[in-house]
Amino acid sequence: MPTSLADADVLQALLNVSLTALALLRPLYGPGPDELTDFAFDYLNPAGQRMLGLPERPDTSFLASFPAAHDPEVLAFCRRVYATGEAGTFEGNYPPDGLHTGFRVAARRQGPQLAVSFTGPTGPAGGSPALARRATQAAEATTRAEEDAPRQYPDEVLLLVPAQVATYQGPDHVCAFANPRYQRYFSGPDLLGRPLREAPPETGKPDLLARLDRVYKTGEPYHAEAVAVKLDFTRTGQLQLVYLDLFYYPLRDAQGRICGVLDFSYDVTEQVEVRQQARQQVQVQAAQLRLLIREMEERIEGRTLALRVHARDARRARAAAEQQHASLTRFLNKTHAAICVLRDAAQVLDYCNPAFERLFSGQPLPPGRPLAEVFAGAIAPELVAALGEVYRTGVSFMGVEQELALAPSAERPAHPRYFTFSFDAYQEQGRIVGVSFFAYDVTDAVLARRQNDTLQAEALAAAQRQAQERATFHQVFEQTPAAICLLREPNHRIEYVNPAYQRLFPGRELRGRSLVDAVPEAAAQGYVALLDQVYRTGETYFGVEMPLVLAPSGGGPPTTTYLTFTYQAFQENGQTAGLSILAYDVTEQVLARGQMQALRLEGDRTSQQLLRTSTDLDTFIYVASHDLRTPIGNIEGLLAALREELPAEALHAGVVEPLLDRMQRSVERFQLTIAQLTDVALLQRVHTQPAENVDLAALVEDLRLDLAPDLAATGAELTVTVAACPHVSFAPQNLRSIVYNLLSNALKYRHPARPPIVELRCRSTSGTVVLEVQDNGLGLTEGQQGQLFGLFQRLHDHVAGTGIGLYMVKRLVENAGGTIAVQSQIGEGTTFTVSLPSHETRSKAKE
Structure with a gap:
């Protein structure tokens, strides 16, 4: 220690104000003269006294x-430094399993003594939870007056929060607290007790500093979702991209001044990556669709060129077309698929087969009538609009297993019907002249599948195609995306296939060959046996999403195609002459459903994780708002007792009284923080209450009793005019909170030069209930009105409050579908207008 009195006074003042715990230790020896077994305390500065x-x-x-148990390790460290004379540091955890709170000790030999400094996770001023726990145990052993109940400390609570939490003090953002999750985001030395600007240069730190500066200067909370940040978690210089939901809140002292910022954030990387993967899958599917369209266009161009080259065979082709037309006509009359042709922009019915008439009207439909007149609401307006869009653009429209509204008939009772259908434009002389409507009733298949699988069928992306030049029924079949094939005789000779069916078997010659020769895989996989059954019995067979494994004609691994199809027999002269095949390639639908099931499973796991996070946060709020009140109250009581026990000369000597005042202000700030956390927690739950018919007059009278002391103390005059709306449909507790906050604010922010006059009015408009609270108080500037409803915003410091009342009112009103507005003038008063939806409006919204 210095010998000069002036130097000694300066050094003692530095030791007294130091936020770092300091101690001078003297060695104690055992039986042997050189056996150092323990240390005695020669001196502890005030920070060390508080911590230990x-x-x-x-x-x-x-x-x-x-x-x-772990203290012998610290003792061994101190003995080693004293024996070797080499300064050093020691880091440990309490408890020693390393799962909770860390501390740090630095030591250096100074002559016959050992100089020691020690810090905890909250920095030099805070002290480690391990040392704080020991200090508490020592105080209990000394006083024997405290109850033997477990204590909860703020650091321990915040360390268990499943989120990143840190607090920064002052304009330089000195880190006062950071839980392990938060410290993991910064590499290098410990962040505690250091300004954020001295932290390692992680990607995104300039933005973080800018946000903290803005919150500290303006007092406005900051919230951002899915912010991309690159961080060095492995301490190797390798940056990892993560996404965070950020919440920055201003911290205020007892006088309402901003003293720091609370940084509270969640890691939402997993949710963001799931959404990105879903978008990538959609982009891949879109690219595949564009590739398919280009391939179809190239094939159409090739077919057009082939028709020109083979013009000399037109007569034979015409005869074949007539034969195919006759076969197709028979097929149209016998098939269960509903087919119609619409002409012109007015969607005039040009043709429909019997299946279409049975399905949509139950009676013959004469041609020449507009679609809207024929069906009169049987088809949904959006599908009628889709028909018009196909006619206008030439882009096909497909629906897979969609529900269509059909008028009930004697043969068809009213119940949901599901169809796979397509709208395709057809052309004459290069221009669109009509639209073909091709529908297949898959209700039985959908209902059967839904009995075993609750997943809804996903709509498939529409396949686009260029319309053909001629508008015959043959052209309609050539242009439809449905795969169509006509088979003759028992050996299933292929008489006709449209391009969609040919695409199912690329590189194979189909026409004129038997199905067994053209597609031997069909026989091996049981499809030919099904055709034999239909030909023999005449009973139609429906197949839903059945796999067909084909060997590519050019070699390579086999491919699997999923088909939804129907096998139907057709007759000539009263006898079965052949079979028709109508099929849809649903491979993309099946594969997409599998992918979506995987995504749903992933989404379920994410939802469960979010639920657990929400539960952990509720537990944290409960501990922070409930269990912390008792120890903080005890500390406040001990401070009061200390003031009473200290002699007057000791109380007013040196820095004793200022230190006690600072400790009291710290306790008050902590209590204010607990109150704010409680209010925020309550705000997350209040909007879940059901609406009821509330007697507004009775509610206001009940509030008048609660406000009676304030009304009497201020000499206020409260006028209530609510006869125009005696009942309000709202959650009772929420409505009470809204009215109470507005009335109490009118009394709290009264003008000092006159008694307050407050008027509560209510009126009903079309579908809305309007509440107005008008006062003659202090009034607000335009700038204050813009900040009025912010979280933790306080515009006047002469009255107590948390700055959350009007924020809660705005949330309650908007959660119920209403609005709140303010009109004010400085020195004259303020009017709040709350507009709430009426009971009738709520009912219509639910319908």
Whole structure:
């Protein structure tokens, strides 16, 4: 220690104000003269006294004060530094399993003594939870007056929060607290006790500093979702991209001044990556669709060129076309698929087969009538609009297993019907002249599948195609995306296939060959046996999403195609002459459903994780708002007792009284923080209450009793005019909170020069209930009105409050579908207008 009195005074003042715990230790020896077994305390500065719970010159040794299991490690460290004379540091955890709170000790030999400094996770001023726990245990052992109940400390609570939490003090953002999740985001030395600008240069730190500066200067909370940040988690210089939901809130002292910022954030990387993967899958599917369209266009161009080259065979082709037309006509009359042709932009019915008539009207439909007149609401307006869009653009429209509204008939009772259908434009002389409507009733298949699988069928992307030049029924079949094939005789000779069917078997010659020869895989996989059955019995067979494995004609691994199809027999002269095949390639639908099932499973896991996070946060709020009140109250009581016990000369000597005042303000700030956390927690739950018919007059009278002391103390005059709307449909507790906050604010922010006059009015308009609270108080500027409803916003400091009342009112009103507005003038008063939806409006919205 210095010998000069002036130097000694300066050094003592520095030791007293130091936020770092400091101690001078003297070695104690055992039976042998050189066996150092323990240390005695020669001196503890005030920070060390507060952290260890010991006086300035304790009459106890190190081991006697700290008999815990890990303390011999600290003792061994101190003995090594004293014996070798080499300064060093020691880091440990409490408890020693390393799962909770860390602390740090630095030591250096100074002559016959050992100089020691020690810090905890909250920085030099905070002290480690391990030392704080020991100080508490020592105080309990001394006073024997505290109850033997478990204590909860803020650091321990915040360390368990499943989120990133940190607090920064002052304009330089000195880190006062950071839980392990938060510290994991910064590489290099410990962040605690250091300005954020001195932290390692992680990607995104400039933006973080800018946000903290803005919150600290303006007092406005900041919230951002899915912010991309690159961080060095492995401490190797390799940056990892993560996405965070950020919440920055201003921290205020007892006088309402901003003293720091709370950084509260969640890691939402997994949710963002799931959404990105879904978008990538959609982009891949879109690219595949564009490739398919280009391939179809190239094939159409090739077919057009082939028709020109083979013009000399037109007569034979015409005869074949007539034969195919006759076969197709028979097929149209016998098939269960509903087919119609519409002409012109007015969607005039040009042709429909019997299946279409049975399905949509139950009676013959004469041609020449507009679609809207024929069906009169049987088809949904959006599908009628889709028909018009196909006619206008030439882009096909497909629906897969969609529900269509059909008028009930004697043969068809009213119940949901599901169809796979397509709208395709057809052309004459290069221009669109009509639209073909091709529908297949898959209700039985959908209902059967839904009995075993609750997943809804996903709509498939529409396949586009260029319309053909001629509008015959043959052209309609050539242009439809449905795969159509006509088979003759028992050996299933292929008489006709449209391009869609040919695409199912690329590189194979189909026409004129038997199905067994053209597609031997069909026989091996049981499809030919099904055709034999239909030909023999005449009973139609429906197949839903059945796989067909084909060997590519050019070699390579086999491919699997999923088909939804129907096998139907057709007759000539009263006898079965052949079979028709109508099929849809649903491979993309099946594969997409599998992918979506995987995504849903992933989404379920994410939802469960979010639920657990929400539960953990509720637990944290409960602990912070409930269990912390008792120890903070005890500390406040001990401070009051200390003021009473200290002699007047000791109380007013030196820095004793200022230190006690600072401790009291710290307790008050902590209590204010607990109150704010409680209010925020309540705000997350209040909007879940059901609406009821509330007697507004009775509710206001009940509030008048609660406000009676304030009304009497201020000499206020409260006028209530609510006869125009005696009942309001709202959650009772929420409506009470809204009215109470507005009335209490009118009294709280009254003008000092006159008694308050407050008027509560209510009126009903079309579908809305309007509440107005008008006062003659202080009034607000335009700038204050813009900040009025912000979280933790307080515009006047002469009255107590948390700055959350009007924020909660706005949330309650908007959660119910209403609005709140304010009109004010400085010195004259303020009017709040709350507009709430009426009971009838709520009912219509639910319908």
